[in-house]
Amino acid sequence: MKNVDVKMDLPKLEEEILDFWRENNIFKKSIEQRDIKEQYVFYDGPPFATGTPHYGHIVASTMKDVVPRYWTMKGKRVERKWGWDCHGLPIENIAEKELGVKSKKQIEDEVGVAKFNDFCRSKVLSYVDEWKKVIGRLGRWADMDNAYVTMDLNYMESVWWVFKQLWDKGLIYEDYRSMHICPRCETTLSQSEVTEGYKTVKDLSVVAKFELKNEPNTFVLAWTTTPWTLIGNVALAISENIKYKKLKIKDDADRDIFVIIAEDRIADVVKIEYEEIESIEAKNLIGKTYKPLFDYYAKDEKLENGQNGWKIVAADFVTTEEGTGVVHIAPAFGEDDMKLGREKQLPFIQHVGMDGIIKEQAKDFYGLHVKPADDTQKTDVEIIKYLAAKNLLFSKEKYEHSYPHCWRCDTPLLNYATSSWFVKVSSIKNDAIELAKQINWSPAHIKYGRFGKWLEGAKDWSISRQRFWASVIPIWVCGDCGEKEVFASVTDLEVRSGQQIADIHKHVVDAIKFPCQKCSGEMARVPDVLDTWFDSGSMPYAQMHYPFENREKFESNFPAEFIAEGADQTRAWFYYLHVLSSSIFNKPAFKNVIVNGIVQAEDGKKMSKRLQNYPDPMEMFDKYGADVLRFYLMSSPVVAANDLNFSEKEMAELSRGLFRMIWNSYYFFVLYAEIDGIEAKTDFSLNSRSTLDKWIISECQSLIKNINYHMEHYDLQKSSREFLLFADNLSNWYIRRSRKRFWKSENDQDKAEAFETLQYILITLAKLLAPFSPFISEEIYKNLSGEESVHLSDYPEANESLIDPNLCAEMKRTREIVELGLNVRSKNGIKVRQPLAELVYLGEKLPEELEQIIAEEVNVKNVNNASAQEGEAVRLDLEITSELKMGGYSREIVRFVQTLRKKAGFEVNDRIILYYSSDSDVINQTLEQFSDEVSHETLAIRIENNKHQVENEEEIKIDSHNLWLGISREL
Numbered sequence: 008m009k010n011v012d013v014k015m016d017l018p019k020l021e022e023e024i025l026d027f028w029r030e031n032n033i034f035k036k037s038i039e040q041r042d043i044k045e046q047y048v049f050y051d052g053p054p055f056a057t058g059t060p061h062y063g064h065i066v067a068s069t070m071k072d073v074v075p076r077y078w079t080m081k082g083k084r085v086e087r088k089w090g091w092d093c094h095g096l097p098i099e100n101i102a103e104k105e106l107g108v109k110s111k112k113q114i115e116d117e118v119g120v121a122k123f124n125d126f127c128r129s130k131v132l133s134y135v136d137e138w139k140k141v142i143g144r145l146g147r148w149a150d151m152d153n154a155y156v157t158m159d160l161n162y163m164e165s166v167w168w169v170f171k172q173l174w175d176k177g178l179i180y181e182d183y184r185s186m187h188i189c190p191r192c193e194t195t196l197s198q199s200e201v202t203e204g205y206k207t208v209k210d211l212s213v214v215a216k217f218e219l220k221n222e223p224n225t226f227v228l229a230w231t232t233t234p235w236t237l238i239g240n241v242a243l244a245i246s247e248n249i250k251y252k253k254l255k256i257k258d259d260a261d262r263d264i265f266v267i268i269a270e271d272r273i274a275d276v277v278k279i280e281y282e283e284i285e286s287i288e289a290k291n292l293i294g295k296t297y298k299p300l301f302d303y304y305a306k307d308e309k310l311e312n313g314q315n316g317w318k319i320v321a322a323d324f325v326t327t328e329e330g331t332g333v334v335h336i337a338p339a340f341g342e343d344d345m346k347l348g349r350e351k352q353l354p355f356i357q358h359v360g361m362d363g364i365i366k367e368q369a370k371d372f373y374g375l376h377v378k379p380a381d382d383t384q385k386t387d388v389e390i391i392k393y394l395a396a397k398n399l400l401f402s403k404e405k406y407e408h409s410y411p412h413c414w415r416c417d418t419p420l421l422n423y424a425t426s427s428w429f430v431k432v433s434s435i436k437n438d439a440i441e442l443a444k445q446i447n448w449s450p451a452h453i454k455y456g457r458f459g460k461w462l463e464g465a466k467d468w469s470i471s472r473q474r475f476w477a478s479v480i481p482i483w484v485c486g487d488c489g490e491k492e493v494f495a496s497v498t499d500l501e502v503r504s505g506q507q508i509a510d511i512h513k514h515v516v517d518a519i520k521f522p523c524q525k526c527s528g529e530m531a532r533v534p535d536v537l538d539t540w541f542d543s544g545s546m547p548y549a550q551m552h553y554p555f556e557n558r559e560k561f562e563s564n565f566p567a568e569f570i571a572e573g574a575d576q577t578r579a580w581f582y583y584l585h586v587l588s589s590s591i592f593n594k595p596a597f598k599n600v601i602v603n604g605i606v607q608a609e610d611g612k613k614m615s616k617r618l619q620n621y622p623d624p625m626e627m628f629d630k631y632g633a634d635v636l637r638f639y640l641m642s643s644p645v646v647a648a649n650d651l652n653f654s655e656k657e658m659a660e661l662s663r664g665l666f667r668m669i670w671n672s673y674y675f676f677v678l679y680a681e682i683d684g685i686e687a688k689t690d691f692s693l694n695s696r697s698t699l700d701k702w703i704i705s706e707c708q709s710l711i712k713n714i715n716y717h718m719e720h721y722d723l724q725k726s727s728r729e730f731l732l733f734a735d736n737l738s739n740w741y742i743r744r745s746r747k748r749f750w751k752s753e754n755d756q757d758k759a760e761a762f763e764t765l766q767y768i769l770i771t772l773a774k775l776l777a778p779f780s781p782f783i784s785e786e787i788y789k790n791l792s793g794e795e796s797v798h799l800s801d802y803p804e805a806n807e808s809l810i811d812p813n814l815c816a817e818m819k820r821t822r823e824i825v826e827l828g829l830n831v832r833s834k835n836g837i838k839v840r841q842p843l844a845e846l847v848y849l850g851e852k853l854p855e856e857l858e859q860i861i862a863e864e865v866n867v868k869n870v871n872n873a874s875a876q877e878g879e880a881v882r883l884d885l886e887i888t889s890e891l892k893m894g895g896y897s898r899e900i901v902r903f904v905q906t907l908r909k910k911a912g913f914e915v916n917d918r919i920i921l922y923y924s925s926d927s928d929v930i931n932q933t934l935e936q937f938s939d940e941v942s943h944e945t946l947a948i949r950i951e952n953n954k955h956q957v958e959n960e961e962e963i964k965i966d967s968h969n970l971w972l973g974i975s976r977e978l
């Protein structure tokens with residue numbers, strides 16, 4: 008056994024252990040020593056390497072380390088393949104910035120897609136080294152050298168295979184519909200991407216006046232929060248369930264005009280004087296035509312369905328919750344509008360391009376962006392000015408609402424009719440909901456809450472993106488007859504095209520064309536790329552290049568046992584994994600999942616690099632150690648999907664508390680084990696006769712049982728919190744009470760049993776703690792067991808026959824009585840060193856051995872119990888007789904001698920001669936009467952009343968009495 012420094016320096020220790028792991032391949036050994044048939048499959052969700060890891064990654068990474076380490080120690084073979092997410096807007100946005108590109112057009116026309124993609128590829132892994140540093144220092148074991156990379160050919164080929172499976176099941180279709188698009192990125196986004204970006208913003212809302220064609224000066228009022236869409240207006244929708252009124256008002260030019268509005272909305276909308284003319288039934292309004300606000304498209308005789316436009320129609324989605332009870336319909340810019348447009352065969356006016364810029368036909372507004380980044384209301388203001396000038400504006404006001412923004416570039420999204428490819432989630436939804444019942448969630452409420460609800464509300468998944476750096480949609484279409492071919496592998500495409508293919512990114516495959524088999528036309532690829540979530544949702548298959556390789560390995564190990572990520576992934580990665588596996592295999596993709604919350608700054612605000620309102624993780628490693636940070640996070644609510652306000656103070660407390668207790672216990676053991684020549688070992692008989700030993704062994708078995716139970720239920724917070732109480736029992740009670748058993752000089756059975764017990768407890772504690780705090784546990788285990796590594800050992804199983812609930816309850820009561828007794832002393836200002844005559848406790852009598860413990864801890868001569876009745880649970884006799892007084896003095900003397908021993912630098916087992924001299928009778932009398940106790944406690948072989956010449960001496964005062972003490976070492 009090597010020496011242990013009383014000073015705990017975890018950061019330094021951790022660096023040494025990292026070296027040890029690396030040099031001895033402990034991670035690899037821990038996997039390979041387990042049976043290949045005992046696989047425990049863990050899927051790692053791939054992060055982007057486009058920035059450095061933050062606390063969110065550290066929480067997830069710790070969870071992804073604790074659980075695999077635990078199951079490895081339980082005998083499983085847990086391979087841990089790391090992954091990198093490479094595709095999509097995050098990296099494209101970085102490339103755009105570095106290349107100085109402002110628009111999508113510039114990429115296509117100036118940079119070129121091939122060069123742009125090459126640039127993306129070169130930037131994707133820029134932060135890998137930084138990640139390796141942080142993740143490595145955290146102590147997380149993951150195979151980062153053989154990581155799966157979503158831009159690799161093999162990975163992308165499996166993605167094609169996944170796509171083809173869906174295609175063959177009829178789950179892929181193309182549709183023209185209203186979607187959310189980002190006008191800056193010029194692409195459609197999926198439901199979950201849109202959900203991610205809602206923000207409260209102020210917009211301008213207007214109530215416009217639509218003049219009825221055959222009733223001059225009669226206007227229908229309609230409200231909108233997107234004035235820029237009014238150019239695309241082709242109808243007004245009303246409801247047959249709503250009552251409308253015609254009112255007479257004065258317009259801005261002081262003329263009498265009539266307006267039509269829902270009766271229920273008058274109070275909120277009409278803030279000027281009015282006269283009620285008549286009630287109008289909706290059916291009498293339906294079919295009436297009105298003059299378009301703008302004539303740009305209305306004049307166009309070639310406009311399809313033009314004859315159906317600018318009429319009042321009925322729709323069931325119209326309500327009187329807000330607005331005027333009349334809805335402005337622009338089919339190109341809204342889901343309901345689009346549906347209604349199809350149903351009523353309305354004209355379709357898309358006066359805005361996908362880049363958000365108003366087209367040429369809308370003359371007065373040509374070239375304006377509908378949501379300019381510098382002032383998002385600018386174009387709406389122009390529209391309002393126009394309406395006001397034409398006397399078509401009824402009112403305008405600022406309007407606060409929640410509006411979706413691009414999750415990448417923060418641009419306000421547009422509701423925009425466009426063509427997109429979809430996965431028909433609606434047709435597998437019921438299966439997916441049924442299969443989701445097999446998944447165990449931690450915390451449990453997410454199963455039917457956040458995840459279940461999202462699943463129930465799932466819409467078809469928009470998988471096509473009009474971008475560049477991504478997996479591509481493997482569909483080729485004939486330009487003439489529309490024939491489609493979908494490819495499931497690179498080989499299939501090579502055979503069909505007669506070309507060798509080494510890369511299947513957009514810039515390569517778009518050039519691959521071949522003749523149609525049905526006609527004389529040419530087949531070319533659908534230009535869209537895939538949503539990046541299609542990549543990450545395919546990872547169970549693609550990381551193994553399934554089904555092209557690893558067929559058997561994959562099939563016998565699917566679904567995964569465990570995954571873990573943040574709560575935001577319930578709508579993203581967790582969801583897409585589940586949708587794809589439900590669709591292809593009719594199985595869930597994972598059996599157990601832990602969901603973490605968000606780590607916020609200490610003040611509850613978002614952690615912000617700019618504001619620097621949180622300490623850098625690397626700084627925490629250097630200051631407290633990764634073990635402490637890991638334990639802090641794992642015992643916090645953040646691992647139960649709740650938010651955590653990161654507190655360095657709490658980390659420091661944990662370091663001074665739990666970790667200090669464990670270290671002190673370890674230090675104490677090694678200190679005395681060395682003196683007695685105790686050897687490192689792993690076999691223990693555990694048949695001690697001592698009550699204390701039996702008690703701590705029993706507590707230890709309960710600890711083992713509880714931690715296993717919580718870990719099997721994937722509850723990290725409850726598992727880790729078990730350590731706190733146990734460490735207190737061990738350090739502040741077991742060792743405190745057992746100290747003298749290790750000190751004493753006789754090598755009797757009791758001392759052997761004490762060593763045996765404490766060594767067993769510390770080794771067991773190290774094993775239990777190993778998944779959570781892998782460094783300190785490695786240090787303790789290696790030193791006390793002599794084995795290679797705690798991470799190569801088996802996780803403890805509880806021996807329930809050693810659990811004695813009765814003893815544990817009695818010991819708990821004993822500690823409580825001691826605490827109450829000490830409280831009485833401190834309230835009365837009597838030092839613990841001053842012996843008292845009696846303590847009486849109420850309730851059932853405790854065994855004598857425990858009463859003896861109470862007597863020693865509270866320092867009373869007698870402990871007695873009385874049957875339960877009114878009064879204090881613990882009573883102390885506070886009278887101090889002269890006999891008791893001397894007892895107190897003897898304790899004081901012992902304390903001074905101990906200090907003197909330490910000052911002199913004596914070893915804990917050195918024997919001494921104690922000299923004293925005093926002019927006080929009571930002190931002399933004390934030393935005569937209590938000489939046995941004093942010499943026993945101070946290891947004095949004799950005590951002499953004589954001011955002997957010694958090196959180590961001290962004049963002290965006890966109460967008002969003078970005393971000279973001197974010691975010399977007996978060699």
Ligand SMILES: [Zn+2]
Nearest residue numbers: 189192413416
């Ligand atoms: Zn964007």
Ligand SMILES: [Zn+2]
Nearest residue numbers: 485488523526
């Ligand atoms: Zn054809």
